[in-house]
Amino acid sequence: MIEDGATNWGEGGSKPVADGFDMEARQKSIYEWVRQVRGGVLGGVCTVERHMSAAIIYFMLGDRVKRHDVQAAFDKGLLATLNYDRRIKVVLLIAPHFMTAEEVKALKGDLNELRTIRNSMAHNPFWFHPELNDKGEVFNLVPMIQRGNAQVALTSEFIAKLNERIATLIDRSSKLAQAVGKREVG
Numbered sequence: 001m002i003e004d005g006a007t008n009w010g011e012g013g014s015k016p017v018a019d020g021f022d023m024e025a026r027q028k029s030i031y032e033w034v035r036q037v038r039g040g041v042l043g044g045v046c047t048v049e050r051h052m053s054a055a056i057i058y059f060m061l062g063d064r065v066k067r068h069d070v071q072a073a074f075d076k077g078l079l080a081t082l083n084y085d086r087r088i089k090v091v092l093l094i095a096p097h098f099m100t101a102e103e104v105k106a107l108k109g110d111l112n113e114l115r116t117i118r119n120s121m122a123h124n125p126f127w128f129h130p131e132l133n134d135k136g137e138v139f140n141l142v143p144m145i146q147r148g149n150a151q152v153a154l155t156s157e158f159i160a161k162l163n164e165r166i167a168t169l170i171d172r173s174s175k176l177a178q179a180v181g182k183r184e185v186g
Contacts (some may be wrong), residue, residue, distance in 0.1 A: 004083070012074060015130060015132060015136060015137060015138050016136070016138070017136050017137060017138050018133055018135070018137040020177075021138060021139050021140075022136075023138065024039070026140070026141050027128065027141065028140055030128070030141060030143050032144075033127055034143050034154060037121075037154060037159055038089075038121045038122075039163065040163070041117065041118065041166065042118065042121060042122060042165075044163070044166035044169075044170060045114060045118045046168050047170050047173075048111075048114065048166070048173045049084060049087060049174035051085065051170070051174050051176065051177045052087045052088070052090075052091045052173055053079055053082075054177035054180075054181070055091055055094055055173070055176050055177040055180045056078075056079065056082075056090050056091065056094065056133040057079070058177065058180040058181040059097075059180045060078070062183075074111060078079045084115060084118070085115065086114060088108075088111045088112070090105070091107075091173075091176070092104065092108055092111075092112070094176075094180060095107055097180075098176060098179040098180055099176065099179075103172075107169075107172060107176075110165060110168070110169050110172075111169070114165070114166065114169060116147055116148050116171070117133070117147060117162065118146050120146060120147040120148075120152075124145055124146045124147075125145075126143045126144060126145045127136045127143070127144050128141040128142070128143060128144070128152065128156065129141070129142045129143075129144045132144075141184065142154070142155065
């Protein structure tokens with residue numbers, strides 16, 4: 001979502017546009033790009049959340065996970081009440097049984113970072129920050145989002161690093177769920 005008034009850039013209002021820069025076309029292309037980025041981030045978060053849920057189920061139920069009635073009751077009774085933050089807390093109670101202290105610490109930091117960016121992507125509007133040339137004319141727009149107390153530019157470089165972090169979290173959460181399922185204590 002684009003916040004209304006997102007192109008009113010401070011004192012003096014909107015800045016003039018550089019020759020050849022199509023503001024409307026750029027806004028539309030950025031809007032579509034940010035929509036895709038948000039979908040990718042939230043999809044990655046859902047994958048991590050499914051792995052955390054699997055680790056919780058395997059840890060709590062053990063071999064009873066194979067019984068459909070037990071798993072269904074567990075899903076409705078416990079997992080339904082666990083929001084994303086609570087799942088992180090429960091997984092961080094389970095993780096020390098299957099990971100080293102350093103791995104748990106890294107997992108905690110990365111899950112908390114992912115939670116912050118997830119909340120920003122899901123709940124905060126983005127806005128445009130203009131890039132000005134030496135004449136004070138707008139020649140580019142950069143999408144911005146509020147993440148915690150910081151404003152972050154949604155650049156390709158930022159998104160590439162975020163995707164890399166999500167990919168490693170998917171891998172680590174999957175390995176944790178598998179280790180819990182096999183009871184492979186680390």
